[in-house]
Each structure stands twice: as structure tokens, then as C-alpha cells.
Amino acid sequence: MIKATLDNLLKWVSIIVVFSFLFLPPFRIKSSLPAVELIDILVPVLGVVLAFRIRNLHPRKFYILVGGFAVYVFITIIANSRLGEVRDYFEIFKLLKFILLVGLFSLSGILRDLKLVKPLFVGMVIVNLLQYFNAFNLNLFLSDVFPNPERYLYFGLDTLGQLTGKRMLGLAMNPNINAILFSVFAILFWPRPEQKKTDYFWFFVALVMVFLCQSRTAMVSMGVLILVHSFLSRKNLRLVAITAAIMVASFATSFLTTKYTTSIVSAPNYMHEENVVIEEDLTSKVTYLESVIHGQFLEGSSMDGRFEMWEHLWEMIKEKPLLGHAPYKEYFYENHIYSESEYVMMTWRYGFIGLLIYISIYLFLALIALRNLHLHSAKVLLFTVILMMVTAITNNPFSHQKILIFIAFIVGSFFWELNKSTKTDSIR
Numbered sequence: 001m002i003k004a005t006l007d008n009l010l011k012w013v014s015i016i017v018v019f020s021f022l023f024l025p026p027f028r029i030k031s032s033l034p035a036v037e038l039i040d041i042l043v044p045v046l047g048v049v050l051a052f053r054i055r056n057l058h059p060r061k062f063y064i065l066v067g068g069f070a071v072y073v074f075i076t077i078i079a080n081s082r083l084g085e086v087r088d089y090f091e092i093f094k095l096l097k098f099i100l101l102v103g104l105f106s107l108s109g110i111l112r113d114l115k116l117v118k119p120l121f122v123g124m125v126i127v128n129l130l131q132y133f134n135a136f137n138l139n140l141f142l143s144d145v146f147p148n149p150e151r152y153l154y155f156g157l158d159t160l161g162q163l164t165g166k167r168m169l170g171l172a173m174n175p176n177i178n179a180i181l182f183s184v185f186a187i188l189f190w191p192r193p194e195q196k197k198t199d200y201f202w203f204f205v206a207l208v209m210v211f212l213c214q215s216r217t218a219m220v221s222m223g224v225l226i227l228v229h230s231f232l233s234r235k236n237l238r239l240v241a242i243t244a245a246i247m248v249a250s251f252a253t254s255f256l257t258t259k260y261t262t263s264i265v266s267a268p269n270y271m272h273e274e275n276v277v278i279e280e281d282l283t284s285k286v287t288y289l290e291s292v293i294h295g296q297f298l299e300g301s302s303m304d305g306r307f308e309m310w311e312h313l314w315e316m317i318k319e320k321p322l323l324g325h326a327p328y329k330e331y332f333y334e335n336h337i338y339s340e341s342e343y344v345m346m347t348w349r350y351g352f353i354g355l356l357i358y359i360s361i362y363l364f365l366a367l368i369a370l371r372n373l374h375l376h377s378a379k380v381l382l383f384t385v386i387l388m389m390v391t392a393i394t395n396n397p398f399s400h401q402k403i404l405i406f407i408a409f410i411v412g413s414f415f416w417e418l419n420k421s422t423k424t425d426s427i428r
Contacts, residue, residue: 006052007108013046014108015116017101021405022120022181023127023171025146035147037401043097050103057103058419062411065364066102069357070095073327076350080326088327091349094401098408105412106419111377114188118202121185128170128178128209131155133261148173166258167214172402176395179215180387182206183222184406187383190229191243192376193236204246211254221390222247225383232379306340306394313339313348324351342392342399358398362389365411368418375421377414384410 017039026035050057057063070092077088110116130138134155143149151173156166167175186206189199210218226247230240316325325331327349332338339345347355362385369382388397388407397403 002052006049009049010053010104010108011110013042013049014104014110017042017104017405018110018116018120018409021402022124025171026401039097039101039405043093043100046100046104050100050107053103053107056107056419058106058415058422059368062102062361062364062368062415063099065357065361066095066099069354069361070099072354072357073350076323076326076354079323080320080328082326082328085326085328085330087329090329091327094399094404098404101405101408102412102415105409106415107412109413109416109420111409111413111416114202117185117188121189121202121206124170124182124185125205125209128168128212131170132166132168132212142171146171146173166261168209168212170213174400175213176215176217176391177397177400177403179210179213179218180391180395180397180403181406182209182213183218183387183391184384184410186210186222187225187380187387190379190383191239191246193239200242200246203243204250207247207250208254208257211251212257214258215391215395217391217394221387224386224390228383228386232373303394309337309340310344312337313344317344317347317351320351322351322353324349324354326350339396341394342396345396345399369414372418372421375414375417377410377417381410381414 020038024038026037073092073095077083077085082088105111130136131142131152139152139155143152146152151169155169168178169175170178170181172178172181183206186203189202189206191200191203207222210222226244229243233239233243325348339348342358343355346358350357366382366385369378369385372378373382384407388403391397398407
């Protein structure tokens with residue numbers, strides 16, 4: 001009776017968590033504290049529930065590895081005399097939350113098939129397209145609901161208030177993060193030999209959404225994934241060809257959309273005295289997708305700014321190469337800077353020791369996935385790990401709340417299938 005109740009509770013908590021991180025906005029309890037999401041409130045309840053099923057959490061090495069990372073973060077806080085800095089502890093809380101969420105999804109097994117994923121994906125597509133085309137003046141509404149309202153108020157405008165190429169924000173408030181979210185959906189819908197032809201449509205739509213975000217790192221990730229897919233499916237060249245063709249078709253669709261669609265948006269009065277947007281011929285502008293065609297991945301102001309920032313942070317890394325500077329989040333806030341690379345940020349915060357622990361988490365997941373490629377979720381996990389490791393070069397996916405929860409969703413679902421497979425083999 002108790003087991004059935006717990007199983008049912010875990011299932012519904014899993015559904016609430018997935019829905020909340022995809023569709024609900026973060027909120028602030030106090031202005032001095034970071035924005036939180038519904039899952040942050042559920043964490044204590046989740047911890048109590050999982051305590052009753054702790055013996056069922058496998059593989060233990062993973063939980064020990066991530067838990068050890070949390071302990072190490074605390075050590076860097078001590079080493080940098082930051083025990084009184086409350087914000088630093090949120091990084092420990094984030095890792096503990098990650099462990100709990102992986103445990104939740106590994107026990108609930110809600111990703112047994114795509115019946116849950118597809119409705120959520122459809123909802124995401126609808127909301128994102130409405131935001132992209134500013135249907136029903138949605139961006140104005142989102143600016144009132146989400147933090148950083150200027151991202152929605154100025155959507156489709158450059159810093160001068162002129163029309164420019166659009167990078168789809170959705171509910172993630174960041175085109176790069178939004179691209180990673182849809183990239184994970186693309187991985188979930190990735191073509192398989194046993195699929196029906198109609199299932200390829202889901203993969204196509206997911207890729208269109210990825211490219212509409214115009215994230216160059218996500219585009220590179222897709223290129224890497226198609227290469228890995230080609231190697232793993234080298235005995236099925238037809239499947240490789242279909243996958244590549246869908247990717248090309250989705251890129252072309254996104255390119256035409258970003259090239260020839262604009263959103264007429266009026267900037268607020270405090271941005272323009274006359275509140276007038278200057279219209280331009282966008283066909284003369286180079287969008288992020290065009291930069292792929294022209295091979296300009298490493299060119300442009302965004303990459304120049306990244307190189308400059310990495311050089312600045314590298315000088316500080318050399319001062320504390322082993323233990324780093326601890327989370328020290330206010331340094332970035334007060335100086336209005338961003339690490340723009342998770343590898344750089346991890347090294348700056350936790351030194352090269354912390355960087356190795358961070359990479360080892362991904363390597364552990366990649367290796368266990370490679371050893372169990374006969375499981376469907378293993379390939380999903382492997383591709384997700386590759387996606388995260390590539391996008392981490394110029395983004396901070398593991399540090400973002402939504403991405404972290406999605407990773408936990410994928411990892412936990414793999415563990416559920418792995419544990420089920422192990423139990424089946426033991427019975428035989």
C-alpha cells in the first residue's frame with residue numbers, strides 16, 4: 001500500500017516538475033535573493049519522499065560523484081573565507097537538487113515512451129512561435145511576467161531600436177538556452193530504425209525550433225551529433241542519409257524564416273524620444289544562420305567579447321589555479337560580466353580540480369551510456385552529454401536551472417531503464 005502510494009506520488013511530482021520548468025516563470029521571494037522556480041519549493045518534500053526509496057537509487061557511483069562535487073564546492077567556500085556569503089550556498093543547493101531530481105526520474109520512469117514528451121513539445125512549439133511572431137502582443141505580456149523584461153520588450157530590435165534578425169527566446173529568456181532545450185527534444189525524436197516515417201516530422205520540427213533560436217554553438221552541436229550518429233549507424237546508411245536530409249531541410253526552413261520575417265515592435269519611450277522604430281531591409285543583414293553559410297563562427301562582436309572576457313578571467317585563474325575563487329557570484333553581477341563558457345567558469349570558481357570533477361560527471365555518464373547502447377535511452381543520454389559538452393564551450397548549460405533539470409530528466413530516465421534491465425537480467 002505504502003509502495004503504491006509512493007510510486008503514484010513520484011509519478012505526479014515528476015510531471016509537475018517537468019511542466020513547471022518548461023512553462024512556469026521564475027519568481028523572487030525577496031529582491032535580494034535569486035529568482036526561484038516551483039521545483040525549489042518542492043525540493044524538501046522530494047528529499048523526504050526519496051529518503052524512503054534511497055536503497056533503490058542506482059548507480060551509487062553517480063550520486064557519490066555529484067555529492068562529492070557539492071562537498072568540494074563547500075571546501076572552496078571555506079578556502080576563500082566566504083562562509084558568510086549566502087549566495088555561494090545556492091551552488092551547493094543546485095547540485096543537491098540535481099541529485100534529487102535524477103533520483104526522482106530514475107524511480108518514476110515517466111520517460112518510458114514519448115507519450116508525455118510529445119504534448120509538452122507541442123505546447124513548447126506553440127508558445128515559442130507565438131513569442132517569435134509576437135502574436136496577440138505576447139511579448140508585452142511576457143515582459144510583465146518574467147524577469148529581465150527588456151528581452152521581450154526589445155525583441156526584434158537592435159540596441160538602436162532598429163529592426164534586426166530575431167533569435168527566438170520562448171520562455172527561456174535566452175536564445176542560446178532555448179536552443180539547447182529544443183536540441184534535447186531533437187535528441188528525444190532522433191530517427192531510429194524502428195520508427196514510422198511520420199515520426200520524422202517531430203525531429204524536423206524540433207530542429208526548426210533549434211535553428212530559429214540562431215545559436216551558433218547549438219548549430220555546431222548538431223553537426224557533431226550528426227557525425228556521431230553516422231558512426232554509430234554506419235551499417236544503416238539509409239537512416240544516416242534521412243537524418244542528414246531532415247537536418248538540411250530544417251535548416252533551410254529556419255533560414256528562410258529568419259531571413260524574411262520581421263516583427264514590427266515599438267520600443268518604449270525611454271529608449272527613443274519619438275518612440276519610432278526605423279525599418280530596414282533585413283535581407284541586407286547577416287543573421288546568425290547566414291554566418292554558418294559564410295563560415296563566420298569565430299567572427300563578430302560576440303566572439304570578440306568572449307575572447308576578451310576569457311583572457312580577463314584567465315589572469316584571475318592563474319592566481320588561484322587549484323581551488324579557484326569559490327562561487328563568488330557577486331563578482332560577475334557587480335562588474336556586469338559573464339563567463340560565456342562553463343569550462344572557464346568552473347575553472348575560475350573551483351580551480352582545475354573543480355574543472356576535472358565537472359568533466360568527470362559528463363565522462364561517467366558518457367561511458368555508462370556507451371556500455372549500454374542496446375538501451376534506447378542510452379543513445380539519448382550519450383547525445384545529451386555530447387550536446388552539453390559542446391555548448392559548454394561558449395555557454396553555461398549546467399549552470400542554468402532549466403537545462404540542469406532537463407539533464408536530470410534524461411539521466412534519471414536512463415537510470416530507470418538501466419535498473420529495470422539489470423533486474424530483468426538477474427531474474428533470468
